[in-house]
Structure formats: structure tokens, C-alpha cells
Amino acid sequence: MKRAFLEKLLGRIPRISPGEVQVYLENLAREKGFLETIFNAILEGVIVTDIQGKVLYLNRSACAFFGIQEDASLGTSVGEIMHGLDLEAVSGATATISGDLEVCYPQHRFLNFYVVPLMSEAGIEKEMQLEGQGIILRDITETRRMTQATIESERSSALTLLAAGIAHEIGNPLNSLDIHLQLMKRCMKKLPKSLRMELEKSVGVARHEVARLDQITTQFLRAIRPQPLKLDVENLNCLVQESVAFLQVEISNRDILVELELGSTLLKLRVDRNQLKQAFYNVIRNAFQAMKTGGILRIKTGVDASCAFVIFSDTGPGIPAENMSHIFAPYFTTRESGSGLGLMVVKRILQAHGGEVGIESIEGKGVSVILRLPCTVQRTRLLNSGCPRSGLKRETT
Ligand SMILES: Nc1ncnc2c1ncn2[C@@H]1O[C@H](COP(=O)(O)OP(=O)(O)OP(=O)(O)O)[C@@H](O)[C@H]1O
Numbered sequence: 001m002k003r004a005f006l007e008k009l010l011g012r013i014p015r016i017s018p019g020e021v022q023v024y025l026e027n028l029a030r031e032k033g034f035l036e037t038i039f040n041a042i043l044e045g046v047i048v049t050d051i052q053g054k055v056l057y058l059n060r061s062a063c064a065f066f067g068i069q070e071d072a073s074l075g076t077s078v079g080e081i082m083h084g085l086d087l088e089a090v091s092g093a094t095a096t097i098s099g100d101l102e103v104c105y106p107q108h109r110f111l112n113f114y115v116v117p118l119m120s121e122a123g124i125e126k127e128m129q130l131e132g133q134g135i136i137l138r139d140i141t142e143t144r145r146m147t148q149a150t151i152e153s154e155r156s157s158a159l160t161l162l163a164a165g166i167a168h169e170i171g172n173p174l175n176s177l178d179i180h181l182q183l184m185k186r187c188m189k190k191l192p193k194s195l196r197m198e199l200e201k202s203v204g205v206a207r208h209e210v211a212r213l214d215q216i217t218t219q220f221l222r223a224i225r226p227q228p229l230k231l232d233v234e235n236l237n238c239l240v241q242e243s244v245a246f247l248q249v250e251i252s253n254r255d256i257l258v259e260l261e262l263g264s265t266l267l268k269l270r271v272d273r274n275q276l277k278q279a280f281y282n283v284i285r286n287a288f289q290a291m292k293t294g295g296i297l298r299i300k301t302g303v304d305a306s307c308a309f310v311i312f313s314d315t316g317p318g319i320p321a322e323n324m325s326h327i328f329a330p331y332f333t334t335r336e337s338g339s340g341l342g343l344m345v346v347k348r349i350l351q352a353h354g355g356e357v358g359i360e361s362i363e364g365k366g367v368s369v370i371l372r373l374p375c376t377v378q379r380t381r382l383l384n385s386g387c388p389r390s391g392l393k394r395e396t397t
Pocket residue numbers: 282286287290314316317318319327328332333334335337338339340341342343344367
């Protein structure tokens with residue numbers, strides 16, 4: 001309702017009948033109630049302040065964003081609600097101000113707000129005069145989180161690419177270093193024995209270190225370089241059995257029992273057999289290495305609504321809670337001779353197949369690694385739609 005209209009109305013009040021006043025007031029109350037319903041229904045927070053920044057109105061969303069009650073907040077300074085807001089700049093502003101706000105209580109959120117000056121005509125000159133401010137708040141938590149996740153993923157792929165480039169470039173000088181060390185070793189044969197023995201020892205150490213560096217870079221490149229999948233229809237149970245058979249020597253050298261619980265359904269999937277077996281080896285080896293004093297490794301295969309799964313459960317010491325968030329990171333290892341790339345390769349292979357890796361660990365009891373692969377061969381699935389036995393809907397005539 002415009003100020004001018006209200007002024008006119010007030011001027012006429014002595015001349016209008018009590019009945020008419022009642023009708024005007026009822027209309028005003030109805031209009032206020034209608035506007036309040038709309039403001040309370042919208043997701044954006046709305047706060048209206050007077051020219052000093054004292055809160056005159058705030059809707060339900062604004063109360064929810066800041067965890068405050070409407071009644072207790074009316075008349076307080078908006079700076080007490082939106083901590084950090086430059087109240088002086090905001091309350092005197094005749095242009096729109098915008099910014100972002102982090103709220104920690106009652107829920108961690110990010111809000112975008114803009115402050116709109118509320119102007120109205122005043123006096124005979126009908127000059128525009130500042131009445132107060134309207135503050136509109138929008139929840140941008142989800143957008144901000146997604147942006148943050150995108151930035152982090154881009155940063156990590158840029159770093160991986162850079163590291164891959166460096167690792168690749170290191171390969172050539174390493175090769176040349178090794179060739180020169182071999183030449184040096186050959187030339188040393190002409191030297192007196194005592195000197196030759198000493199130099200050969202140093203060259204041996206240098207060659208060993210060069211070989212180690214070469215192995216690190218080769219392993220790193222193999223781990224991060226996506227290899228194209230050679231897909232074929234394979235039986236998942238056979239791949240598990242082949243992987244266990246391949247590691248038989250390692251198994252018999254340890255006090256470890258491998259139990260297979262293979263799903264009875266023929267699990268045929270379109271997969272790259274070599275890459276998938278590589279993933280199985282890495283997981284099985286981790287289990288062996290964890291069960292230093294022996295134990296049981298149970299390997300279970302099966303299929304659920306949308307995926308085929310292989311679960312590897314060991315009876316080792318488990319993974320401490322503080323390590324759980326690092327185990328897929330490159331070079332994270334707790335083993336002296338570990339490269340820390342095994343699980344990263346598992347994840348890459350499973351993701352390339354459209355699958356995923358899950359790890360559950362109970363400290364002192366063991367680890368379960370769950371590999372899930374989509375059943376691409378089984379392309380359709382009957383949904384349960386009311387007729388539980390057949391999955392078919394009964395037609396009613
Ligand atoms: N079954 C398991 N039980 C206990 N800890 C495990 C298990 N599997 C993985 N881990 C932990 O996760 C870490 C990372 O495993 P990952 O396979 O990536 O590297 P790694 O085994 O240390 O080295 P490598 O690259 O040679 O495989 C391990 O060092 C170990 O601490």
C-alpha cells in the first residue's frame with residue numbers, strides 16, 4: 001500500500017463513517033495476511049528493516065536460516081542476526097548491495113544476500129525518500145559445494161597430468177644415466193684392483209638407485225594412465241578362480257586359507273578380463289600382506305538388483321579409522337615396501353567399468369573390500385509393480 005494512499009486515507013478518516021473504517025481495516029488486514037502467506041511460502045529469506053537497521057519484518061525462511069524466532073527478533077538490529085554485515089553502509093545505502101554469508105548455526109550454510117533500499121514518495125514535492133531496507137537471502141550451499149568439488153577435481157587432475165608429464169620426462173635421462181654407468185663399469189676394468197673395487201661399489205649403488213627411480217616412475221605411469229578396455233563377455237566366477245590360482249604359490253607360502261563362496265547364478269559380464277584380474281590381485285595381495293600371522297580370506301561373488309559383486313573379507317588387523325580417508329590416495333602406504341598405488345589402480349579399473357569400490361573395516365577384526373560391477377549383459381529388469389510374484393501388473397477390466 002502506497003504511503004500517499006495511506007496519507008489520503010488518514011486525512012479522510014474524520015469524514016468517513018465507522019462502518020466504512022471497519023471495511024478499510026478489514027481489507028488492509030486481509031491484504032497483510034495474504035502477503036504474509038506468500039512471504040512465508042517462499043524459499044528465499046526476507047528481512048525488512050527501518051532506516052536504522054532495526055528489523056521490522058522477517059519471514060519463515062529467514063528465521064530458519066538463522067535459527068531465530070520472529071517475535072524475539074523484531075526490533076533488534078539486523079547486524080545482530082547477520083554478523084559481519086557493515087550496518088552503516090547497508091542502512092544508509094540507496095543502491096543495491098550484494099554479498100555472500102557463511103552461517104554456522106543451526107546448520108552450516110552459505111547464503112547469498114542482496115540489500116534493496118526501500119524508497120517512497122514524501123512531502124508535497126513527492127521526493128523519493130529512504131524508508132528502510134529489504135534484505136533477500138538465498139541458500140547457495142549446494143551450488144557452492146558443487147563448485148568446490150569441481151575445483152578440487154580439476155586441481156587434482158591438473159596435478160596428476162603434471163606429475164605424469166614429469167614422470168615421463170624423467171624416464172629418458174634415467175635411461176641415459178644407466179647406459180653411462182654401464183660404460184663406466186666397463187672402463188673400470190682397466191683400473192688397478194683396489195681402486196676398481198671401490199668404484200664398482202659406488203657405481204653399483206648408483207645403478208640400483210637409478211633402477212629404483214625407474215620402477216617408481218613406471219609404476220606411477222601405469223597406475224594413472226587410463227588403459228582402453230578390451231571388453232568381452234566373461235564369467236566373473238572364472239576370473240576369481242583364475243586370480244586365486246595365479247596367486248597359489250604366494251598363498252601356500254603363508255598360513256592363509258582362501259574360502260570361495262561363488263554365486264550360483266552364472267555371472268556373465270562384459271569386462272576387460274586382464275584389468276579386472278589385476279584389480280583382484282591387488283585386493284588379494286593387500287589381504288595377504290595384512291594377515292602377517294595367517295588368517296582366512298573369504299571371497300564371495302553374487303548379483304543383486306543392478307550389480308554383480310565380489311567381496312573380499314580378510315581376518316587381518318583392519319584399517320585404523322584415521323587411515324580410511326587416505327587409502328585410495330596415490331602413494332599412501334603403511335607397508336615398508338609398498339608403493340601405495342594398489343588401491344588407486346583398483347578404483348581406476350572399477351570406475352572404467354562403470355563400477356565402484358567400497359571398503360569396510362573393523363579394527364582388530366578385518367577388512368571387506370566390495371567391488372561392484374554393473375550387469376551390462378542383463379540389459380532389462382522387470383520392476384516390482386504391485387504383483388510381487390511375477391512383477392507384472394494385473395490388468396483390470
Ligand atoms: N586388507 C587390508 N587390511 C589392512 N590394511 C589394508 C588392506 N588393504 C589396504 N590396506 C591399507 O591401505 C594401504 C594402501 O593400500 P594400497 O594397495 O593402495 O598400497 P600398498 O599395498 O601399501 O602398496 P602397493 O602399491 O604395493 O599395493 C596399505 O598400505 C594398507 O595400510
